[in-house]
Amino acid sequence: xxxxxxxxxPDDQKKVDHYLKxxxxxxxxxxxxxxxxxGWLLALILALGVLSRLLGNLTIT
Numbered sequence: 001x002x003x004x005x006x007x008x009x010p011d012d013q014k015k016v017d018h019y020l021k022x023x024x025x026x027x028x029x030x031x032x033x034x035x036x037x038x039g040w041l042l043a044l045i046l047a048l049g050v051l052s053r054l055l056g057n058l059t060i061t
Contacts, residue, residue, distance in 0.1 A: 006013050
């Protein structure tokens with residue numbers, strides 16, 4: 001990661017590189033599932049559509 005165009009002194013850059021390699025801020029994540037996201041989105045749109053139909057029928061009649 002040492003960059004010749006770095007604005008830091010070499011000692012400071014080494015400290016930054018060491019910190020970034022430690023992985024202090026890394027978190028384990030589940031794999032992204034686009035089909036599950038699509039399913040939730042579809043369910044939400046259908047539920048809101050049904051709710052809007054029910055509310056429309058209640059106010060019109």
